[in-house]
Amino acid sequence: MTQKIVLASNNAGKLKEFASLLGEIGLDVRPQAEFNVPEAEEPFATFVENALTKARHAARLTGLPALADDSGVCVNALGGAPGVYSARYAGEPKSDAANNAKLVADLAAHADKSAYYYCVLVYVRHADDPQPVIADGVWPGEIVAAPQGEGGFGYDPYFLLPQLGKTAAQLSGAEKNAVSHRGQALRALVGKLK
Numbered sequence: 001m002t003q004k005i006v007l008a009s010n011n012a013g014k015l016k017e018f019a020s021l022l023g024e025i026g027l028d029v030r031p032q033a034e035f036n037v038p039e040a041e042e043p044f045a046t047f048v049e050n051a052l053t054k055a056r057h058a059a060r061l062t063g064l065p066a067l068a069d070d071s072g073v074c075v076n077a078l079g080g081a082p083g084v085y086s087a088r089y090a091g092e093p094k095s096d097a098a099n100n101a102k103l104v105a106d107l108a109a110h111a112d113k114s115a116y117y118y119c120v121l122v123y124v125r126h127a128d129d130p131q132p133v134i135a136d137g138v139w140p141g142e143i144v145a146a147p148q149g150e151g152g153f154g155y156d157p158y159f160l161l162p163q164l165g166k167t168a169a170q171l172s173g174a175e176k177n178a179v180s181h182r183g184q185a186l187r188a189l190v191g192k193l194k
């Protein structure tokens with residue numbers, strides 16, 4: 001029987017990417033909304049702490065193993081900002097449009113546009129699992145001032161892959177998953193679960 005797992009995220013863009021990534025692996029992964037799990041607080045200054053708290057929260061409320069993703073875009077000229085604060089960079093309520101506008105404005109005076117996406121995944125077998133399984137991934141690129149592409153989510157229309165001459169939003173879902181921070185992290189995590 002396939003093990004049912006709860007995916008501790010409410011981000012529709014992430015859920016779509018996980019559905020395609022996890023479909024290949026044969027895990028039965030259900031978004032936490034199916035179990036009416038409300039959004040967890042993410043008070044910490046590190047990605048891994050936030051991911052762990054999200055995973056524990058979903059596992060505690062469902063009684064199922066849980067997988068959480070904490071991720072963001074880190075811009076070198078901005079000292080790594082927005083980083084762990086990417087989702088709320090422009091304040092509450094969360095808005096991709098406001099976040100992207102603030103990022104472009106904050107970076108306007110800087111010549112160095114280099115950045116990277118970071119993703120950490122945490123898997124807990126139960127809420128008090130003393131050995132969470134942790135994997136991460138990094139995806140380098142550059143921030144551009146004008147959006148390009150309709151795919152992806154979040155910062156993707158502004159995240160250029162210089163070697164490809166395309167933003168992350170101009171990649172197909174499969175192309176993005178093959179190289180992204182999230183795809184890398186998930187493949188590493190699955191390797192550790194075997």
Ligand SMILES: O=c1nc[nH]c2c1ncn2[C@H]1C[C@H](O)[C@@H](COP(=O)(O)OP(=O)(O)OP(=O)(O)O)O1
Pocket residue numbers: 008009010011014039042054069070071072073086087088099117152153154155156168180182
């Ligand atoms: O592949 C990506 N393509 C574009 N943007 C991305 C990506 N990966 C992370 N990001 C951005 C979106 C959000 O501004 C922040 C994640 O924040 P993060 O707290 O991990 O997720 P979230 O609050 O949207 O959903 P949840 O916590 O329920 O999983 O980084």
Ligand SMILES: [Mg+2]
Pocket residue numbers: 042087
């Ligand atoms: Mg979040």
